[in-house]
Amino acid sequence: MIIPNSKFLISRRKQLELTQRDVAWRVSELGLKLNDNHYSRIERGLDDYVNIKLETAFGIARALEADITECFEVKFENDVKEFSLSPEQKRKLKAGSKQTVKAGLGQYLKEYRNSKGIPARVVADAIEVHPSYIFQVEKGNASFEVMQKVAKHYGFSLEDINPSVSAPSK
Incomplete structure (x- = not known):
């Protein structure tokens, strides 16, 4: 799962003096579909927007001129400690x-x-x-x-x- 770091997304957007609409527009300029309503929900970390597409996450990070690891956290739902041998x-x-x-x-x-x-x-x-x-x-x-x-x-x-x-x- 790709989980947004809401605090970072909000602070970075404000630091760059961008609106949510500005961020969504920058992401769409990269050829990705994202409107300001969807970005708002991602930024707030609403439950239905915690598992977003990797390309969208990269687009948001790029729009915020930040590293993806600062903007998002990746968690594996079925994390395996050790793989068994085939x-x-x-x-x-x-x-x-x-x-x-x-x-x-x-x-x-x-x-x-x-x-x-x-x-x-x-x-x-x-x-x-x-x-x-x-x-x-x-x-x-x-x-x-x-x-x-x-x-x-x-x-x-x-x-x-x-x-x-x-x-x-x-």
Whole structure:
């Protein structure tokens, strides 16, 4: 809900020496529909005018040459403290899942390659894949077999990185 800060709206309008009609006219000049009667009701914070359109709120703030946060307060009727995970997020974050392990291995391989200054093309040529595939490996979007080949090229195995990976599996 967008709730008017009545005290601020009134004091700012008076400070600028504007009438309610002047404010409504300025808002309408911005291409928004607002007459002085509606503005009067918004300014007074009447119950039927507490949830106004966002564009109208911006128009009023602009007409009063003020920041929208000074003129209005936003309140969520159904405020949620914490969102629950979607089924897709739960699947991806499942502890010990194959994709999570692959992502961790890929990240390690990427960090190792970058720390040694090895170009992706050199690794790709060594294990006979396209250079762009090395980046997929480093994102965890490759088979364990290919990841093992990259690790072997670097002089270690996937087991050295993560003991839970006992052998390349599909």
